[in-house]
Amino acid sequence: MQPTITTKQPPREGSSDGLRPGLKGRHLSMIAIGGVIGAGLFIGSGSGIAAAGPGILLSYALVGTMVVLVMRMLGEMAAANPTSGSFSAYADRALGRWAGFSIGWLYWFFWVVVLAVEATAGAKVLEGWVPAVPQWAWALITMVVLTATNLVSVGNYGEFEFWFAGIKVVAITAFIVVGGLAVFGVLPGSDHKAVGLSNLTEHGGFLPNGPGAILTGVLLVVFSFMGSEIVTLAAGESTHPQRAVRKATNSVIWRIAVFYLGSVFVVVALLPWNDASIAQDGSYVAALKAIGIPHADQIMNVIVLTAVLSCLNSGLYTASRMAFSLGQRGDAPSSFARTTDRGVPRTAVLSSVVFGFVAVFFNYKWPDTVFAFLLNASGAVALFVWLVIAVTQLRMRSIILREGPEKLVVRMWLFPYLTWATILMIVFVLVYMLTDPSTREQLVFSGLVAVLVIAFALVRERLSREKRDDAISPL
Template sequence: MRAGLKDRHLSMIAIGGVIGAGLFVGSGSGIAAAGPGILVSYALVGTMVVFVMRMLGEMAAANPSSGSFSAYADRALGRWAGFSIGWLYWFFWVVVLAVEATAGAQILEGWVPAVPQWGWALIVMIVLTATNLGSVESYGEFEFWFAGIKVVAIAAFILLGGLAVFGVLPGADNDAVGLSNLTAHGGFLPNGPGKILTGMLMVVFSFMGSEIVTLAAAESADPERAVTKATNSVIWRIAVFYLGSILIVVALLPWNDPAITKDGSYVAALNVIGIPHAGQIMNVIVLTAVLSCLNSGLYTASRMAFSLGQRGDAPRAFARTSKRGVPQVAILCSVLFGFVAVFFNYKFPDTIFLLLLNASGAIALFVWLVICFSQLRMRRIILSESTEPLRVRMWLYPYLTWATVAVIVFVLGYMLTDTTNGGGRDQVIVSVLVALGVIGIAVARELLQGNEEEPDGP
């Protein structure tokens, strides 16, 4: 672990971290459910993420750590909390590795069918594993270019779409000019205001990954400045890349256009604009987003495992580093479990792998809850240990923190109303059971360690 990430790496990791493959792939179903009101869903979830990132930024700027919120939970809430959320987060990203590797393999198989899908998944995982094993600079460089392509693609989409909406782009569909599509097909909330909540459930997990920059900052030359910069810029990043691009989609197309769900919202919008080969262009962008997520997922899982190893909550081997400062054992163990998850995805997609997906489904919300509760106590701990003012401060502390907790709990509760197979209820129930199991292990470890440390009686 060393300061190998440059400012440009961290800047692009921060920007690209909020642009996941879910934005490109999953937004269509949200638009179909909520209509133009999906903008409100994105705004509400985006606001929640801004608050969570502000809390995390406050702690990370004062005490940068490769374990990020897991290390802060350890100090603020107890060893059991740091242990539990650290392992749950690691598990989340290991499952994500399998999901993203499969998604990338599907695209690559379409281009080169001679290589089977499992072969492409294996190739992608091996290449990115080698990248992460090389040095943190290798990870940063790959992520710089992956994220750069995503950022340029979204910026170009917003620019071209905006020109089409204002009627100054040659070749665009005339029906796309103006903002009438926002209200012309049943109103702004065609399926009722309740669908805003449904939309929130569909988009909330596409924001996962914003917190990666606080882990990566620990391997930069000036962690405090990097975290401060990333935290302060999260508002415009979410506003531009999420709200801006989704606004373009629902302005260009009627929300109930079948192409939104059939072809994907961004492909459908590009077709309206008149961009040739829109499907293939979007496949390239989605593949880039997938590779970026894989690269960051492996990095994040390995750094969390490294931090757990340092604190004695994982095998000590996880905390060993190579001469280049890379936690190779943590990387190899993380990718090994990623390969196992990929195997389950191909062999038992509707049983074991579905169980893994459900078990990790609500972990993002658990992580955000832990960040909230940790910040409530860490503020007092930080101020008691230092006379320096906080470089990043959560607004309206502690009221906004408690309000964010209430919103997250509400979302978890609302997920229980989704009774579809593999839907919100399944995800919450299975994720809670897994979390309780991990917490049980953590508490048992503390009790055993406490008994071992007690002095013998007379």
């Protein structure tokens, strides 16, 4: 029996009519925590360590500070007006229809490409365990299963993410505790000799490749932080959105400090930064092997697979809710704003996953051409999103105050000075990307796509305005 489809007129701006509050407090807590622990932390940290040495800790600290400030700004707006469109809906109000349209579709595009990347990464792990099933089949299976769970209810997404995030949190916490004990030679049952903090200063010093390597490290780690903003989208489907946003915003500092800085500190303290095993096995596997943990590579494969499934689950949810919000505001087909009797935007979910499947196909068929272009074209979207959030918050503060000062339950620190400082930080990173050959192409392609989307949005808005003027002009 097909679920009943309910069609709603586009509701007032900033509401989440049509969606149901199916996310519980524990779901949102784990979404907030798990949102900052992506597969990029486990897989990509090795390249950052190779580039900056122990100084990669400063790279993580700089990007972490930027994310904390962006999340504080987003938290201010989301607590005042919880909505599934989050920063896209706020940009629509504060900067104009073109801004909400552009950043919403760019963000949707980013997550659709992420679906393909993560599905392929998960398929590689699963194929290693069960080689009889081809990689493409594993990618298909994981996408189908998670699509089915997202189609049933938002509570299913929350429950899956609760357990996925829980496994990641337990794993990273255990790694920090066990690794920290090994650093000082007090790990029970281990003959690993204490190294203390010597690896941070030996082997060329704390900055073996010079201070400039800190910025190179920033470019390598910045994209592993993408996803921290998901909780503000999910808050629109919770029973107590303001409380959830305030809690997530206040806890982002310790989450980044513990999970990112804490775990990377353990790696660079345990091993020399130029140890060959970091490049060969990956930073976390190398650290586990160094302290004698048996089957370290398989343990890490389980954790990486969990992170991949978590990212797939959240990516599909996020893309569909952004598409739903765009449909509500008339910036996407109206069918995207229709929900089932369980409050699920089925068309938005299916449309997102279809494009995800197309991207997976491109990854297998033309990995070095078509899919490489998709990756480059979406690569800098994270920075574009953070920049839009910061610029939007400059304007939204006065809008929120006009609507009612009591809605300002989360306040950006030292407004507007820290907001402007964050904008300058993001612009600096974007400019620096142009000077680095490894990221220049990514920024150029992402910028080109962004310009095309913005141009389309501006033309569309102008035509809409002219049509509206013609309709009301006297004969």
